[in-house]
Amino acid sequence: MANFAKQRWFFCVLGLASTALPARADLLTNWNVVTTGDLYAASDAQGPVRVGGNLYVQNSFEVAAKQGSPTSSNPSLVVGGDVKTKRNNAETVKVLQGDAVIGGTINGASNDKARIVSTRDGGAVKMDSSVSGIGAADAKELQADSLAFHAMEATKQAIYIPTAQVDTAVFTVLSVNADGNAVFNIDDAKLFNDSNIRGFALDLNGFKFGEGQSVVFNVGGSQIDFHSGLNFDGAFRTSVSNIIWNFYDAKQIDLNRNNFAGALLASEAVLTDANVMAGSVFVGSFGTTYGNGMGAEVQAPMYLGYDPSNPPAKIASASTPEPSSLAMAGLAVMAGVATRARRRRAS
Template structure:
């Protein structure tokens, strides 16, 4: 159900600059404000969030969170993190298998299961795994495993099981990595709740703008122009909207806190004819919200703007420039920074602030109370 009701600035659905009637409609408040805000913050904190399993043979420039297992060929993480540098570069709730994982710019790794693929820690980040660890080159940093460690080189090796064919100062009987899987599972559950709530909230917004086409029909154009607040596009069938077009044109929005493109449909794919060569900074405040999708296939197309598809399997064969959220993913193209920032995008609860009519009653009530107190003080003075 779509809804949009006028709200005063004191109650507003989002804390935004006042939107003109022609640029962006007022937004509804939401009872899920806490989850929506947490979902948006997660998209700022991570370059890639996969709630279940990720199969990758590519790279992610910023931080990556995987709630399930990580498989596939050799892949690279935190290659160009910008403001996401440092801390945990790669978090995996399950097992890490396949080709070696390369962790760059000093990022660390946390794994809830076994790290069987091997890892090269480039820049001094440490490895933490509740399960077994194999074939890690920690380059002077430490490895912590609640299980067994084998074929590993590190400055210090802390282990709860056994160690074999490994170099470094060994610390037996260490269980400091115990509990990682439970902690990651709890984070995954929270992220799932928050990101689905965020997607649902955006899906409920009435559109303020429509896709247009060039005179020759070859260009499909998203142009919100300039304005304030949040602009919303709605597309029920993306493939049909782009079919027989040669270019997807997305003009850089000016002044908006965010532009939301709500895309319907369970199975979303792109026509082979379309090419998308957009401004690289779209991911900062443009969100493609695949709110119904169980699968999204970007094919061989480059993609600009952040992607919110918390219940879909996402597949890409070219780069995505922006923050990415998916239920599961087959990644064959780079995930680039230029992710979501949109600092003005902050949801307010519809119960956090009284409605205008309630404010009026409260003000009248305060006045009546003051009148009674004045009469009482006068009586005491006599």
């Protein structure tokens, strides 16, 4: 118990287009990567990709190796602007399942004769100028989704953050709202640049989340800088499709070569990264040059959690067994520590 004085525990009880394109209000659950601006790709995406601006490819780029919605009629690659590649080799951009729809040009050509973009499995490359406006429309939808997540009232949860020793920050689910979502509010963006934190773990505490249900992390801060060497463990590895990080104020996110787990929503941010991301990505732009864009693979599974733009008509509550005796025993301790921490801050 003496170690509690060296830690911070927080106990939160805040209350419960064209024919080739899909309909609106489905961006979060139909795409592995969505950028409303440009995408600089130096690696691949396992699911479908939707680019509002230009697609810049350094060497080669594959999409839809593990299509997230194999029965969907959506294309697997949509580019509202131009496709620009450093290489002019055939099949520089490969769509392994489904169609490709390009709103601008492919290395200056208005058709696919150069074969810079190629498809497999019976797909086709389509030049369609009507998709050139998707970036602005998608930005509005993602911004609305981000605001909706941010407006969710935080549910009762426990958050452990080390302060005096290097350790893993642990998020423990203690309750869900009426839609079956667990909501964490994290106001301090410095959490990701805290040298005492070596990684993050998520403990679902017996709760089970199905399609249309999420663990939501609302994170404030306009500049998000990750320090190196962070790991994501626990349910961050096993429940990726039901986790979403909502960086609602972010303008710049630098993952600094860290792996990342869960969907990342930052509707107005420029994301820079050079390591694997497990889950879906929804950002303003992915990189500003080849050197800081999609430097490693964005992997499936895609996000299948709660979608504010297209919520299910009725969601059964997440499976909620009684919290473990260990968790229940710790509640009084956590509440007491949080109270003492508040008193210290007030003094």
